[in-house]
Amino acid sequence: MSSRRSRSRQSGGSRPITDDQINDLVSKLQQLLPEIRERRSDKVSAATVLQETCNYIRSLHREVDDLSERLSGLLESSDTAQAAIIRNLLMQ
Amino acid sequence: MASTLLSNPVTNSDRSRKKKKKKIQAKDQNEQDHIKWKSDSQQQNYSSKLLQALSQVRLGSPPPPPSSADAPRRGRAVREAADTVLAVAAKGRSRWSRAILTNRLKLNFQKKHKKQRVVATVSGPSRSSSKKPKVSVLRLKGKSLPAVQRKVRVLGRLVPGCRKQPLPVILEEATDYIAALEMQVRVMAALAERLSDSGAGSSSAPPS
Numbered sequence: 001m002s003s004r005r006s007r008s009r010q011s012g013g014s015r016p017i018t019d020d021q022i023n024d025l026v027s028k029l030q031q032l033l034p035e036i037r038e039r040r041s042d043k044v045s046a047a048t049v050l051q052e053t054c055n056y057i058r059s060l061h062r063e064v065d066d067l068s069e070r071l072s073g074l075l076e077s078s079d080t081a082q083a084a085i086i087r088n089l090l091m092q
Numbered sequence: 093m094a095s096t097l098l099s100n101p102v103t104n105s106d107r108s109r110k111k112k113k114k115k116i117q118a119k120d121q122n123e124q125d126h127i128k129w130k131s132d133s134q135q136q137n138y139s140s141k142l143l144q145a146l147s148q149v150r151l152g153s154p155p156p157p158p159s160s161a162d163a164p165r166r167g168r169a170v171r172e173a174a175d176t177v178l179a180v181a182a183k184g185r186s187r188w189s190r191a192i193l194t195n196r197l198k199l200n201f202q203k204k205h206k207k208q209r210v211v212a213t214v215s216g217p218s219r220s221s222s223k224k225p226k227v228s229v230l231r232l233k234g235k236s237l238p239a240v241q242r243k244v245r246v247l248g249r250l251v252p253g254c255r256k257q258p259l260p261v262i263l264e265e266a267t268d269y270i271a272a273l274e275m276q277v278r279v280m281a282a283l284a285e286r287l288s289d290s291g292a293g294s295s296s297a298p299p300s
Contacts, residue, residue: 017260025263032270050243053266057250060273067280068174069167074287 022046029053129271138181139279145173172196178276186268187261191253 026046033052128134175192182189248254248262251269 017258021260022263025260025267029263029267029270032267047237047239047243050240050247053270054243054246054250057247057266057270057273060270060277061250063277064174064273064280065167065171067277067284068170070284071280071287072166072170074284075166075170 026050129268129275134181135275135279138177138275139283141177141181142174142279142283145177174276174280178272182268182272186272187254187257187265188252188269189272195252 026049030044030049033049033056035052035056176196179189179192184190184193244259244262247266248257251262251265254262254265257265
């Protein structure tokens with residue numbers, strides 16, 4: 001048991017995971033979520049924050065997928081892509 | 093006397109020393125990380141690395157047969173390259189970035205030895221952590237609702253490398269991951285804009 005506890009300390013950070021810490025983390029997460037920021041209510045429950053987080057991450061994943069498909073289509077036209085890449089690197 | 097008292101807990105075990113360092117660093121990093129993913133230098137850094145990786149992706153693949161199935165395949169390759177570059181940009185400070193990179197290694201090499209070694213180093217207490225999340229979540233006062241637990245599990249599956257982590261770890265990783273994903277989206281969108289502009293033949297606008 002003690003070995004498990006010590007291991008949990010190693011990965012958990014602090015063994016007595018206080019409610020305050022979790023509230024802190026949840027509020028930090030809340031700040032990042034655009035929807036909850038716009039709602040501007042302090043009565044958001046943890047479940048809502050978690051739900052919004054899951055939705056937001058999923059939508060970000062979808063956006064990245066869409067963008068990467070678009071980029072792959074653009075990159076397939078090799079000549080313009082090469083010129084564009086070289087130009088971009090020079091501009092940066 | 094006071095110095096020995098202070099140094100004792102520090103030198104007693106490596107774990108507590110690392111824990112203290114982690115705590116101090118974690119507080120600074122939590123503030124730094126959000127700023128880090130929004131800073132211009134990080135965006136420049138990421139976009140240049142992304143361009144390099146993307147040019148490698150394009151050149152690496154042989155001339156494709158003219159089939160429409162290529163787009164999703166290429167898209168996935170681009171997505172993987174973008175994720176890998178994002179993980180590299182995180183400089184290994186976050187679990188999800190390490191998980192992305194080690195997953196790539198696993199897929200590339202496909203050797204059991206590396207997998208075992210990597211699993212041991214990255215998620216050392218994973219063996220015991222399968223029982224840990226239940227204990228840690230139940231210990232939370234008022235957070236032991238099954239709804240919250242379920243959502244935390246789902247969130248843990250979404251963030252790479254956090255499937256068996258306790259709640260505070262998942263939350264922390266999620267905040268960093270979201271900031272990083274936002275930056276990734278910004279950079280890729282800007283890149284797509286620039287490429288489509290120059291592809292259309294119009295003179296490319298100066299970078300904003």
